[in-house]
Amino acid sequence: MGRVSSCSELMTWAKEPAIRTTKDIFNWNGQLTPLQQKASEELLRSVQNNQSHLLHAVCGAGKTELLFPSIYASLQAGKRVCVAAPRTDVILELFPRFQKVFPKTIIHALYGGAPDQEGFATLILATTHQLYRFERAFDVVFVDEADAFPYYADKTLQQAVVKAAKPEATIHYVTATPTDSLQTTNQSILSRRYHGHPLPVPRFDSLWGYTRQLKKGIVPKKLQQWMDDKIQNNIPFLVFLPTIEMLDHFPGDLPRVHAEHPERKERVMQLREKKVPGLLTTTILERGITIENVHVAVVGAEQTIFTASALIQISGRVGRSSSYPDGDIVFFHHGISHAMDEAKEEIERWNELSFV
CATH class of the missing domain: 3.40.50.300 (P-loop containing nucleotide triphosphate hydrolases)
Structure with missing residues (x-):
C-alpha cells in the first residue's frame, strides 16, 4: 500500500455513492450436491436476513460455489459485495472464477501489486489488508479462510473488515478450520467433498x-x-x-x-x-x-x-x-x-x- 505516516492526508467520499452501469448475469450451470445445496440455502437465508453466518466446510468441499447464489442475490438487490481473504493467492485463485460466473459485473481484485482497474466495482475481491482503504462501503462481506495468518492474529485487520462494512451490514465467514472466535449462531457444516470421496489421510x-x-x-x-x-x-x-x-x-x-x-x-x-x-x-x-x-x-x-x-x-x-x-x-x-x-x-x- 506504500508508506503512510501520521501527517498523510486521508480522504473519504462523502457524497452519494456511484450508480452501477451494468446488469448482472449469473453464468453458472454447475450442479450442487444435496449437502452443498442445503448449506448454500442456509447461507442465503442468513444473508437475506442480515444475520452473520459461518460456513464450516472441509477442504475441497466446494465452498466457493456455495457463495455464488448469495452473491448474485445481493447484487440483484443493488448491494455492494466484498469477498475478502488474508492471502493474495486466494484472491488470485478466485478472480478468474468470479469473472466467468458474473461476466457483466464490474469486479476488482485488490492485493499488493495489483494493476489499476477501471469502473465502479459492485463486487470486490480483496486481501484483508486492502480493506484499510474502505469505510462503510459494503452491504455484504464474506471473509474466506478467516482463520489464516495474519488475519486471525491481527486485531487491526479484523477492525479493517468491520470498518469496511456498512454499520448495518453483517460479516459472514468461510473456512475449513474455524477458530473459537468465529463461532456464530447461524452455521452450516459440510463434512464431505463435492466429489463424494474421502479426504486423503496423511x-x-x-x-x-x-x-x-x-x-x-x-x-x-x-x-x-x-x-x-x-x-x-x-x-x-x-x-x-x-x-x-x-x-x-x-x-x-x-x-x-x-x-x-x-x-x-x-x-x-x-x-x-x-x-x-x-x-x-x-x-x-x-x-x-x-x-x-x-x-x-x-x-x-x-x-x-x-x-x-x-x-x-x-x-x-x-x-x-x-x-x-x-x-x-x-x-x-x-x-x-x-x-x-x-x-x-x-x-x-x-x-x-x-x-x-
Whole structure:
C-alpha cells in the first residue's frame, strides 16, 4: 500500500455513492450436491436476513460455489459485495472464477501489486489488508479462510473488515478450520467433498536429522526418493518447508516460492500447467490453490510453524479433483508432534462423519 505516516492526508467520499452501469448475469450451470445445496440455502437465508453466518466446510468441499447464489442475490438487490481473504493467492485463485460466473459485473481484485482497474466495482475481491482503504462501503462481506495468518492474529485487520462494512451490514465467514472466535449462531457444516470421496489421510514418515543434512547441501534419501518417484510418474508435487532459510538453501534447481517472492503467481501457474515438476514452498501455499492431482510432502512437520490447522489445510491440497480424488500426503518428521496427531485425527473424524 506504500508508506503512510501520521501527517498523510486521508480522504473519504462523502457524497452519494456511484450508480452501477451494468446488469448482472449469473453464468453458472454447475450442479450442487444435496449437502452443498442445503448449506448454500442456509447461507442465503442468513444473508437475506442480515444475520452473520459461518460456513464450516472441509477442504475441497466446494465452498466457493456455495457463495455464488448469495452473491448474485445481493447484487440483484443493488448491494455492494466484498469477498475478502488474508492471502493474495486466494484472491488470485478466485478472480478468474468470479469473472466467468458474473461476466457483466464490474469486479476488482485488490492485493499488493495489483494493476489499476477501471469502473465502479459492485463486487470486490480483496486481501484483508486492502480493506484499510474502505469505510462503510459494503452491504455484504464474506471473509474466506478467516482463520489464516495474519488475519486471525491481527486485531487491526479484523477492525479493517468491520470498518469496511456498512454499520448495518453483517460479516459472514468461510473456512475449513474455524477458530473459537468465529463461532456464530447461524452455521452450516459440510463434512464431505463435492466429489463424494474421502479426504486423503496423511501418513507419517521419519526423516531423522534432515536439518543437518540440508545444511550440508544433501537432500535426505527418503525425500529425494519421494520427489524422484513423482517426477518419473509425471505427478505434480509441493514440498512444504518450515523456514525461508531452508527453502533458499535447498539443494537442486526446483523452483521455490515464499510470501515475498516476486514471481510467486507465475511459478504456481507453471506447476498448474505442468511446465515444472514441482515447487518448494513455505506455508504461504497452505491454502487457496487448487492443482489437479498434486501430491504433497511436509518436511519438518513437527516444527511449531506447522500447527494442526496448517497441516489440515496443507493436506487439503491433495485429492481435490474428481478425476484424481486421492493422492499422497506425507508428513516427514524428526519426532511426531501433538499438532500432527491432531491434524490426522481431525481428517479421520471428518471421513467418519461423512461415511457412516
